[in-house]
Amino acid sequence: MFQKYFVVRLLLVANRxxxxxxxxxxxxxxxxxKTTLYQAPLMNVYASGNVCTGSAALPDECGxxxxxxxxxVMFDSAFSHVNNPxxxxxxxRKADKFPNETLNPLRQGIEDFIATHS
Numbered sequence: 001m002f003q004k005y006f007v008v009r010l011l012l013v014a015n016r017x018x019x020x021x022x023x024x025x026x027x028x029x030x031x032x033x034k035t036t037l038y039q040a041p042l043m044n045v046y047a048s049g050n051v052c053t054g055s056a057a058l059p060d061e062c063g064x065x066x067x068x069x070x071x072x073v074m075f076d077s078a079f080s081h082v083n084n085p086x087x088x089x090x091x092x093r094k095a096d097k098f099p100n101e102t103l104n105p106l107r108q109g110i111e112d113f114i115a116t117h118s
Contacts, residue, residue, distance in 0.1 A: 006023070006099060008024045008026075008038075008040070008041065008100070008103070009024065009025040009027070009028065009099045010022055010023070010024055010025070010040055010069060010075075011023045011025060011031075011037065011110065011113065012071065012074065013049075013061050013113065013114055013117040013118065014059075014066075014070040014073075015062055015117060015118050016061075016062045018052040018053075018058045019050070019051075019117065020050075020053060020070060020073055020074060021048075021049040021050050021051060021116075021117035022039035022042065022045055022049055023038065023039070023040055023049045023106055023113055024038040024039065024040045024041065024072060024103055025037060025038070026038060026100045026103060027074060027082075031110055032109075033108070033109060033111035034109040034110070034111065035109055035110050036105060036106070036107075036108075036109055037049075037057075037106045037108060037109065037110060037113050038103035038104060038105055038106055039103065039104040039105075039106060041102070041103065042074070042079075043077070043079035043080070043082055043083075044077055044079055044080065044083065045083055046083045047083065047104075047106075048106075049106060049113060049117065050117075051073070051074060052080075052083070053073055053077070054077065055080065056072075056073045056076070056077055057073075058073060059073070065102065067082045068075075068081070079093055081110055
């Protein structure tokens, strides 16, 4: 039987020091520098947005050509631990679209998040 999956829009920020951060957006519209971000309800993501990369092979560079490799660091992970209390609760929900009301605000916009994690 086919299981329907739903996802939230995500912002990934990688830096040249081998760090990765991820946040969620509630809107499907065009985001701006001040758009509020939310904790990404994914395994291995801390409340600040920092990603525990564990033993993942990190890309040597942090440019456009490495976007796929940085996405793999997040999504090909072993997902070893939960850092966001709503992550597992969301996995059990039966919904036709992502339940935005469950997202926890980061209290910073895109511009500040990128500056913090660059």
